[in-house]
Amino acid sequence: METLQRSEKIIAEKYRIIGKLGEGGVGITYAAVDLNSNRKVALKALSLRLTTEWKKVELFEREAKTLSGLNHPGIPRYIDYFQVDTSQDRCFYIAQQLAPGKSLAQLIENGWKPNEAQVRHIACQLLEILVYLQSLLPATIHRDIKPQNIILQKNGRVFLVDFGAVQNTYHHTVTGGSTVVGTYGYMAPEQFRGKAVLSTDLYGLGTTLLFLLTQKFPSDLPRQKQKIKFRDRVSISPEFADWLDQIIEPAIEDRFHSAKDALSALRGEQPSGINSEKMFKRSPQSRITLIDAKRWLFINIYPDRFPSKLKGFFQFIHLTCKLLLPLYLILAFFSLYLFLMHIFGESDRTFSLFEYTVADWLAKLFQLFVFISVKAVIIFIVFYALMYLCWISGCLFTRQIQISLQDIQRVKLSKIHLPLLKKSMTFCRIRAKSRNYCFGLFLPQAEKEWLVGELNNCLSKLK
Structure with missing residues (x-):
C-alpha cells in the first residue's frame, strides 16, 4: 500500500501528520499531533481508492466500533472515527492514543534479547488484556497477536494495538464467516479454516513469546505433527516450557480454554493442563452458568433478575x-x-x-x-394454558439443561412471535440428535448472544 499522507499535512483541520508508524493488512498508521490539545495521536488511515477489497472497509469500520467500546490501560484509548472526501478519493481515519515505545519486533531487530523473567512479565500483561477482551459481551477475539502489534515502553508496560482483524464470538458463530485473517506463523491452525475461538489469541501469544526467546520466526522453527518444537533452542525453566507447550497446542481441546486459565497456570494458581471440569460465568450478575464436564455440558439459568411480582405470580x-x-x-x-x-x-x-x-x-x-x-375440557384448557405460560417463562425457575456435546448438531438464535405481547423475541435453540432444547426467551439479548457464542466455542473443541 503506497503512502497516503506526507509529513506536516493537516487532516480534517485537526490532525497534523508527523510521520509513518507502520503498515498492516488494513490501513497505514501515522503519528500525528492533535492541533486542539497538542497531544500526539496514532492516526490509522484507509483509502477507498487504493483498496481492492470491500472486506477491508468492513474490517476497518469494525475496528473503529470495537475500539470505541474498549476501556483498558493496556489498549490505546479510542479518540475519533471520521472520513475525509476529496474529488479523487475517500479516506477513513481512526484516531487513538499514541502508545509510546517500540514494538517487540523492532526491539528484537535492534538486538534486544529478553530473559525468562522479562518474557513472563510481558506474557502476564498480555494475558490480563486478553482476559478483559474475553470478559466482554460478546467476547472479543483479536486474531492477530504478533510482535508487531505489541508495544513495550521503557518502564516495562505493554500495549496491544491494531484491532484491524478483531472479531467477536457472536458475529463469527452466527454468520459463519470463513475469512482467513491473521499473520502466517502466528496464526492458530483453526484460523486457516476461517474459525476463531477464545484460545485462538492464546496461540498467537505463545508463538510471539517463542519469537522473543528464540529470536526466530515461528515458521522457521521445526515442527512435529504441526506442533512447534522449541525446547532445545531456549534456556528456560521446565515449568515455563510446559506452560508454553500447552499454549501453542495445535488442537483446541489440548490448549488452555481461555486467557484466565492460562494466566492462572502461569502464576502457579493452578497446574497446567485442561481441567476435567471447567465453569464459565460471565459476571457476578449473570443469570447463566456453563459447566463443561468432560464431554457433557450443563447449562444453569437462574431467575434472579425477573421482576418479583411476576415471579411470584408464575x-x-x-x-x-x-x-x-x-x-x-x-x-x-x-x-x-x-x-x-x-x-x-x-x-x-x-x-x-x-x-x-x-x-x-x-x-x-x-x-x-x-x-x-x-x-375435563375446562380443566385441560386451563391446564395447558397455564403450562404454556410456564413454558415461555421457564427462566423464572432455576433450570438445568444436561446434554452431551457429542449429540449437539447446531446452536443458534431463533425467533418466536408472541401475539399477546405483539412482538417477536429471540430464544436459544440447541438442535441435538434426539431432541431440540429451547430456552432463554426472557434473557437479555446480550446474554443470549454470549450464550450462543460460548456454546459454539464448546462445540469447536470437538471439530
Whole structure:
C-alpha cells in the first residue's frame, strides 16, 4: 500500500501528520499531533481508492466500533472515527492514543534479547488484556497477536494495538464467516479454516513469546505433527516450557480454554493442563452458568433478575398446575360415584339392572359423558394454558439443561412471535440428535448472544 499522507499535512483541520508508524493488512498508521490539545495521536488511515477489497472497509469500520467500546490501560484509548472526501478519493481515519515505545519486533531487530523473567512479565500483561477482551459481551477475539502489534515502553508496560482483524464470538458463530485473517506463523491452525475461538489469541501469544526467546520466526522453527518444537533452542525453566507447550497446542481441546486459565497456570494458581471440569460465568450478575464436564455440558439459568411480582405470580401458576391433575382424577372418580348412586337410589333398594332399557342406559351414560367431558375440557384448557405460560417463562425457575456435546448438531438464535405481547423475541435453540432444547426467551439479548457464542466455542473443541 503506497503512502497516503506526507509529513506536516493537516487532516480534517485537526490532525497534523508527523510521520509513518507502520503498515498492516488494513490501513497505514501515522503519528500525528492533535492541533486542539497538542497531544500526539496514532492516526490509522484507509483509502477507498487504493483498496481492492470491500472486506477491508468492513474490517476497518469494525475496528473503529470495537475500539470505541474498549476501556483498558493496556489498549490505546479510542479518540475519533471520521472520513475525509476529496474529488479523487475517500479516506477513513481512526484516531487513538499514541502508545509510546517500540514494538517487540523492532526491539528484537535492534538486538534486544529478553530473559525468562522479562518474557513472563510481558506474557502476564498480555494475558490480563486478553482476559478483559474475553470478559466482554460478546467476547472479543483479536486474531492477530504478533510482535508487531505489541508495544513495550521503557518502564516495562505493554500495549496491544491494531484491532484491524478483531472479531467477536457472536458475529463469527452466527454468520459463519470463513475469512482467513491473521499473520502466517502466528496464526492458530483453526484460523486457516476461517474459525476463531477464545484460545485462538492464546496461540498467537505463545508463538510471539517463542519469537522473543528464540529470536526466530515461528515458521522457521521445526515442527512435529504441526506442533512447534522449541525446547532445545531456549534456556528456560521446565515449568515455563510446559506452560508454553500447552499454549501453542495445535488442537483446541489440548490448549488452555481461555486467557484466565492460562494466566492462572502461569502464576502457579493452578497446574497446567485442561481441567476435567471447567465453569464459565460471565459476571457476578449473570443469570447463566456453563459447566463443561468432560464431554457433557450443563447449562444453569437462574431467575434472579425477573421482576418479583411476576415471579411470584408464575410460581403460583406453577404450583397450581401441579395440583390440577390429581384434582381432576379425584373429580372423575367422584362423578362416577354420584352417577352410580343416582342409578341405585332411584329404585329405593329394589333396583334391578334389568329394569332399565338399553335407551335408559345410553341416556345415563351420555349424561355421565357430558358431565365429565365438560369439566375435563375446562380443566385441560386451563391446564395447558397455564403450562404454556410456564413454558415461555421457564427462566423464572432455576433450570438445568444436561446434554452431551457429542449429540449437539447446531446452536443458534431463533425467533418466536408472541401475539399477546405483539412482538417477536429471540430464544436459544440447541438442535441435538434426539431432541431440540429451547430456552432463554426472557434473557437479555446480550446474554443470549454470549450464550450462543460460548456454546459454539464448546462445540469447536470437538471439530
